[in-house]
Amino acid sequence: MKCTILSIGDELLIGQTLNTNAFWISQKMNEIGVDVIHHISLSDEKNDIISCLNDALEKSSIVLITGGLGPTSDDITKDVLCSFFGGKLVFNEAAYANIERIFSNRKHLINEATKLVAFLPDCCEVIQNKNGTAAGMIFTKDNKTVVSMPGVPYEMQSMISDDVIPYLKEKYQLSFIFHRNILTAGVGETVLADRLIDFEKNKDERIKIAYLPSVGKVRLRLTIKGDNEDELKAIIEAAKQEVVSKINEFIFGYDDETLEQSIGKMLLENNLQLGTAESCTGGYLAHLITSVSGSSAYYKGSVIAYSNEIKNALLNVDETILNEHGAVSEATVNAMINGAISQLNVDVAIAISGVAGPSGGTAEKPVGTVFIGVGNKQTSFVKKYLFTKNRERNIQIAAVVALVMLRKFIKDNYS
Amino acid sequence: MKCTILSIGDELLIGQTLNTNAFWISQKMNEIGVDVIHHISLSDEKNDIISCLNDALEKSSIVLITGGLGPTSDDITKDVLCSFFGGKLVFNEAAYANIERIFSNRKHLINEATKLVAFLPDCCEVIQNKNGTAAGMIFTKDNKTVVSMPGVPYEMQSMISDDVIPYLKEKYQLSFIFHRNILTAGVGETVLADRLIDFEKNKDERIKIAYLPSVGKVRLRLTIKGDNEDELKAIIEAAKQEVVSKINEFIFGYDDETLEQSIGKMLLENNLQLGTAESCTGGYLAHLITSVSGSSAYYKGSVIAYSNEIKNALLNVDETILNEHGAVSEATVNAMINGAISQLNVDVAIAISGVAGPSGGTAEKPVGTVFIGVGNKQTSFVKKYLFTKNRERNIQIAAVVALVMLRKFIKDNYS
Numbered sequence: 001m002k003c004t005i006l007s008i009g010d011e012l013l014i015g016q017t018l019n020t021n022a023f024w025i026s027q028k029m030n031e032i033g034v035d036v037i038h039h040i041s042l043s044d045e046k047n048d049i050i051s052c053l054n055d056a057l058e059k060s061s062i063v064l065i066t067g068g069l070g071p072t073s074d075d076i077t078k079d080v081l082c083s084f085f086g087g088k089l090v091f092n093e094a095a096y097a098n099i100e101r102i103f104s105n106r107k108h109l110i111n112e113a114t115k116l117v118a119f120l121p122d123c124c125e126v127i128q129n130k131n132g133t134a135a136g137m138i139f140t141k142d143n144k145t146v147v148s149m150p151g152v153p154y155e156m157q158s159m160i161s162d163d164v165i166p167y168l169k170e171k172y173q174l175s176f177i178f179h180r181n182i183l184t185a186g187v188g189e190t191v192l193a194d195r196l197i198d199f200e201k202n203k204d205e206r207i208k209i210a211y212l213p214s215v216g217k218v219r220l221r222l223t224i225k226g227d228n229e230d231e232l233k234a235i236i237e238a239a240k241q242e243v244v245s246k247i248n249e250f251i252f253g254y255d256d257e258t259l260e261q262s263i264g265k266m267l268l269e270n271n272l273q274l275g276t277a278e279s280c281t282g283g284y285l286a287h288l289i290t291s292v293s294g295s296s297a298y299y300k301g302s303v304i305a306y307s308n309e310i311k312n313a314l315l316n317v318d319e320t321i322l323n324e325h326g327a328v329s330e331a332t333v334n335a336m337i338n339g340a341i342s343q344l345n346v347d348v349a350i351a352i353s354g355v356a357g358p359s360g361g362t363a364e365k366p367v368g369t370v371f372i373g374v375g376n377k378q379t380s381f382v383k384k385y386l387f388t389k390n391r392e393r394n395i396q397i398a399a400v401v402a403l404v405m406l407r408k409f410i411k412d413n414y415s
Numbered sequence: 416m417k418c419t420i421l422s423i424g425d426e427l428l429i430g431q432t433l434n435t436n437a438f439w440i441s442q443k444m445n446e447i448g449v450d451v452i453h454h455i456s457l458s459d460e461k462n463d464i465i466s467c468l469n470d471a472l473e474k475s476s477i478v479l480i481t482g483g484l485g486p487t488s489d490d491i492t493k494d495v496l497c498s499f500f501g502g503k504l505v506f507n508e509a510a511y512a513n514i515e516r517i518f519s520n521r522k523h524l525i526n527e528a529t530k531l532v533a534f535l536p537d538c539c540e541v542i543q544n545k546n547g548t549a550a551g552m553i554f555t556k557d558n559k560t561v562v563s564m565p566g567v568p569y570e571m572q573s574m575i576s577d578d579v580i581p582y583l584k585e586k587y588q589l590s591f592i593f594h595r596n597i598l599t600a601g602v603g604e605t606v607l608a609d610r611l612i613d614f615e616k617n618k619d620e621r622i623k624i625a626y627l628p629s630v631g632k633v634r635l636r637l638t639i640k641g642d643n644e645d646e647l648k649a650i651i652e653a654a655k656q657e658v659v660s661k662i663n664e665f666i667f668g669y670d671d672e673t674l675e676q677s678i679g680k681m682l683l684e685n686n687l688q689l690g691t692a693e694s695c696t697g698g699y700l701a702h703l704i705t706s707v708s709g710s711s712a713y714y715k716g717s718v719i720a721y722s723n724e725i726k727n728a729l730l731n732v733d734e735t736i737l738n739e740h741g742a743v744s745e746a747t748v749n750a751m752i753n754g755a756i757s758q759l760n761v762d763v764a765i766a767i768s769g770v771a772g773p774s775g776g777t778a779e780k781p782v783g784t785v786f787i788g789v790g791n792k793q794t795s796f797v798k799k800y801l802f803t804k805n806r807e808r809n810i811q812i813a814a815v816v817a818l819v820m821l822r823k824f825i826k827d828n829y830s
Contacts, residue, residue, distance in 0.1 A: 013451045015442030016625060019434060022456070027430030036428045037463070039456035041437070048452070055470075179429075190529050193487050200488065211487045212426050213567065221431070276719075282705025283698030286719045290697025293773055293806055301725040304691075304701045304717035306710070310759060314718070314729060344725060358708055388546060391708055393569060 001172050003029050004038045004056035008049065008067035008077055009151055012041040021066045021156055028160055033174040033225065034062060044068050049080045053146070061144050062168065064160075067151030069134035071113040078121070078137070081148055085139045087123025095120055095135045098128050127163045131155045138167065145171065176229045180240040182220040184250040185259050186404035189218045195246045199239075206232075207239050215393070216400030217259065220247075252407060259403050260292045266407065267298035267348075270414040274406075275344030276302040277315055277336040279327065279353040280370060285399040300344050305336070315339030328353050328365050330373075330382045337375040337382075348376050348409070350402050354385075356394045370398045374409040381409070416587050418444055419453045419471035423464065423482035423492055424566055427456040436481045436571055443575055447584060448592035448640060449477060459483050464495045468561070476559050477583065479575075482566030484549040486528040493536070493552070496563055500554045502538025510535055510550045513543050539563075542578045546570045553582060560586065591644050595655040597635040599665040600674055601819040604633045610661050614654075621647075622654050630808065631815030632674065635662075667822060674818050675707045681822065682713035682763075685829040689821075690759030691717040692730055692751040694742065694768040695785060700814040715759050720751070730754030743768050743780050745788075745797045752790040752797075763791050763824070765817050769800075771809045785813045789824040796824070 005025055011017040022039040029036050037060055042048050049068075056063045068077030082089055096118035103110050117133050120126055127136030127147075132155040139146040147164055149156045168174070184192065189211040193200075200209065206226060212219040220243065224236045244251060253262040267274055278285050286302040289295055303314045308327055311317040317335040325331040336351035354370025361367035367389050373382035385401065387394045420440055426432040437454040444451050452475055457463050464483075471478045483492030497504055511533035518525050532548050535541055542551030542562075547570040554561040562579055564571045583589070599607065604626040608615075615624065621641060627634040635658065639651045659666065668677040682689055693700050701717040704710055720726040723737050732750040740746040751766035769785025776782035782804050788797035800816065802809045 007454075012438075012454065013441055014445045015438050015440075015451075016627060018438045019454070023427075023430050023433045025430070026428055030429040036430075037458065038467075039422075039427065039434070039454070041454035043452065052453075190486050190526050193528055194526055208425075208489075210425060210489055211485065212431065213485075219431075221426070223429075278698075281702075282710075283693075283701025283717060283719065284705075286698025286721075287702050287810075290699075290719075290721060291807065291810070293771075295697075296721055299721050301721040301729075302698060302717075302719035303729070304698065304705075304719065306701075306705060306714050306716040310716040313760070314716075314758065343729065345728070356708075390546065390569065392706065393546070395702075395706070 001034050001062060001174055002060035003034045003036045003062040003064060004040065004060045005036060006049075006052055006056060006063060006065045007039065007041045007151070008044060008065065009041070010043045010074075013043055021151065021153060024153070024157065025064055025066075025160060028165065029064075030177060030179075032165060032169060033177040034168065044074050044076055046076060046080050049077065050084060053084065057141070057144055057146070061172070063144070063146045064164070065146065065148045066156050069117075069148065069150045071117055071133070077148055081137065081139060081146070082121035082123070085121065085123045085141065085146075087121040089119040090122045092118050092120040092126055092135065094128055095126060098135070099133045102133055127159050129155055130158055130162075136163065138164075175225055175227055176232055177223065177225040178232055178236045180222045180236055181255045182222070182240065182243055182247070182251055183217065183253045183255075183257060183259075184220065184247060185217045185252050185400065185407075187218065187247075187250040189213050192218055192220065192247055192250070196243060199242055199246060203239055204235050207236065215396045216404070252404075258292070259400065260288050260295075263289070263403055263406055264292050264295055264298060266410050266415075270410060272298065272347040272410070272414070273345075274299050275340045275346035275349045277340040277349060277351040278302060278304050279306060279311070279336075280356040281352050281354075281395050281398050281402075282306060282356075284395050285350065285352065285402055288399055288403065300346050303340065303343065311336065311339075315343060326365070328355055328369060328371060330371055330384065333371040333373040333382045334375075334380060337373050337380050341375070341377060348374065348406070350374050350406055352398055352402055354394070354398060357389060357391045368394055370394065372398060372402045372405060374402070374405045376409075376413065379413065381405075416449050416477060416589055417475035418449045418451045418477040418479060419455065419475045420451060421464075421467055421471060421478060421480045422454065422456045422566070423459060423480060424456070425458045425489075428458055436566065436568060439568070439572065440479055440481075440575060443580065444479075446592065446594060447580060448589040449583065459489050459491055461491060461495050464492065465499060468499065472556070472559055472561070476587070478559070478561045479579070480561065480563045481571050484563065484565045486532050486548070492563055496552065496554060496561070497536035497538070500536065500538045500556065500561075502536040504534040505537045507533055507535040507541055507550065509543055510541060513550070514548045517548055542574050544570055545573055545577075551578065553579075590640055590642055591647055592638065592640040593647055593651045595637045595651055596670045597637075597655065597658055597662070597666055598632065598668045598670075598672060598674075599635065599662060600632045600667050600815065600822075602633065602662075602665040604628050607633055607635065607662055607665070611658065614657055614661060618654055619650050622651065630811045631819065667819075673707070674815065674822075675703050675710075678704075678818055678821055678825075679707050679710055679713060681825050681830070685825060687713065687762040687825070687829070688760075689714050690755045690761035690764045692755040692764060692766040693717060693719050694721060694726070694751075695771040696767050696769075696810050696813050696817075697721060697771075699810050700765065700767060700817055703814055703818065715761050718755065718758065726751065726754075730758060741780070743770055743784060743786060745786055745799065748786040748788040748797045749790075749795060752788050752795050756790070756792060763789065763821070765789050765821055767813055767817055769809070769813060771806045772804060773806055783809055785809065787813060787817045787820060789817070789820045791824075791828065794828070796820075
């Protein structure tokens with residue numbers, strides 16, 4: 001069953017509003033086995049709405065429209081749909097009662113523009129809006145469905161969950177869809193693809209595989225769709241196991257887990273307290289770690305030593321080390337690890353020092369040079385990297401690589 | 416000049432990836448006076464790519480495509496465009512040299528799949544990718560332009576800024592568009608709108624005003640578009656001055672300046688060294704401050720005291736204060752300010768302690784309770800806030816509010 005999402009509003013096209021509605025609706029449709037084939041954002045312009053709607057109805061059975069239902073003059077979606085489906089606007093008592101309820105909560109008086117919102121096409125099924133004034137509308141044509149909803153995210157979301165999904169499930173025979181997400185870090189997508197050449201050749205042809213890279217990480221997504229729920233589940237589960245066996249050492253988690261969460265779990269399981277000492281990443285590593293709710297159970301804190309003075313005063317890095325090797329060096333990062341372990345009184349510590357850029361590079365240590373180390377009281381290892389010329393990116397990659405190194409360190413030394 | 420943005424990738428249509436690319440590109444096109452008429456997200460499917468491209472070329476002069484350029488089997492955009500424009504793939508030495516450069520930095524070997532990335536259509540102008548392996552491509556047909564770029568945001572962004580915008584400006588006669596961005600913090604958009612009622616009533620009708628809120632900040636954007644460059648500039652400059660005079664105390668900067676940069680400038684001008692002490696924000700404040708290139712000139716570092724033990728050991732917060740008032744209290748934050756000033760040896764310090772949530776709240780100090788303080792050796796002030804129930808949002812707001820408080824502190828005590 002194919003679906004097109006139309007998002008109406010100039011604010012989307014001038015880059016004022018990010019289209020989170022199409023994203024959210026896509027997730028919900030995917031969960032019930034509806035194929036979203038297009039997202040289209042368009043402006044509040046009659047002819048363009050009609051042209052996009054005709055096109056969408058040609059290519060898909062379900063068209064979900066958001067936006068353009070407000071009380072102001074630029075909102076024309078309701079009128080356009082009403083005439084498109086050959087109806088006329090009539091006063092809807094339930095919709096008006098809903099508006100009265102909303103306004104009495106808000107302690108506002110209902111003005112003329114708002115009253116017009118209660119006039120709705122006589123050729124649609126009305127969805128009452130629990131969270132706002134503009135009603136939703138379901139139109140049908142040749143067994144195809146067109147739903148119009150407000151653009152306000154939480155108003156649209158409750159309509160999709162409470163009204164549209166039950167309606168679609170009842171009306172159409174939807175196929176099953178299953179996904180498995182395998183999350184990897186510290187490896188490029190080409191290396192993963194190389195490992196999976198045989199798998200890709202021999203897999204059940206209904207299985208689709210996607211490589212989705214982000215900074216320092218690649219998400220591998222397997223998808224299968226069809227009508228036999230049990231068979232599909234067995235096939236995708238077997239495929240997942242095969243992929244896992246071929247790339248196991250790069251996997252940090254599955255589905256919606258983050259690298260930070262996976263590391264939190266490992267630290268908890270091994271009863272380890274973590275501390276960090278950051279220079280060029282300037283707190284971004286600490287931020288990633290503490291973005292996980294409950295991280296205080298395994299993370300004690302960090303010294304952000306953005307100056308040599310702090311490296312010396314709070315992390316006990318010897319001035320001779322700083323003078324002889326420089327702040328960006330293996331020796332300094334090793335000393336930062338030891339300083340973090342003793343000063344923060346932790347079991348395991350990460351330390352980072354580098355040249356984030358764009359200034360500060362030298363011939364010997366150009367922008368992007370970063371030393372990253374992990375250690376405990378007994379042992380430590382430090383690696384030198386050369387990342388990019390871009391400051392923001394260097395900070396992000398260094399923090400992700402540090403977490404990947406921490407994973408390896410815990411695996412090698414504890415698990 | 417009309418433009419369609421095509422975003423290729425199944426991950427968009429199943430709701431796995433939010434389409435920030437179309438949003439970002441729309442902003443950039445808007446800035447140079449190009450009208451984006453449609454965003455279309457579609458899957459990696461040959462016939463659909465061709466159909467959407469034909470449709471886009473019919474309705475617009477510029478088509479910007481992102482995604483589908485990777486080295487894996489699901490990426491077909493390059494092949495489809497090559498045959499659409501009647502060319503063939505040829506080895507591109509510059510692209511290959513770029514791939515070698517990237518891989519030598521990463522210390523990976525180039526595999527066969529990656530080598531294929533250097534084969535590019537002979538019917539396009541190649542845009543070398545400074546930040547990745549997949550090149551961009553500019554195709555032309557009947558004075559229309561089709562640009563294909565990678566879907567990885569920072570790779571695409573540098574191509575748009577450095578290559579595509581200069582290309583479009585050179586090729587097309589774009590109407591003049593001028594923006595003035597006035598950046599405010601620590602004030603809501605309704606307060607700003609109230610101050611600007613008269614301005615909005617009396618302004619030149621060609622001036623458009625937009626209120627663009629983000630966490631803790633509101634960007635006011637004035638826009639004017641037309642053909643007479645000098646006249647437009649004079650009108651928008653006068654409008655900007657009028658707005659500035661009405662909301663001056665909330666303004667921290669203009670155009671692309673960030674709050675962090677504006678604070679960096681103030682610290683440098685007053686020859687002040689800054690340090691921070693963070694609990695619930697977990698390094699996010701330090702990250703914001705150090706996201707500014709050159710921040711080491713005024714920022715010495717931070718103690719992320721995610722446990723009471725660290726607050727005591729590294730920030731000298733008395734155990735009696737922690738026991739009597741709790742970690743989330745005015746007394747503790749005051750002690751953290753003093754600890755940061757002495758331990759980090761700085762002139763000015765910010766301290767934050769709160770309950771980010773979702774757990775950890777009590778009746779007296781519910782989730783979202785955050786104490787933020789700023790001080791120097793002579794004086795300090797601490798304020799208590801109640802933000803939201805959302806952890807990520809609480810961390811972001813607290814850091815932004817802390818920077819707004821620092822601005823005020825420097826203004827009141829130094830400037």
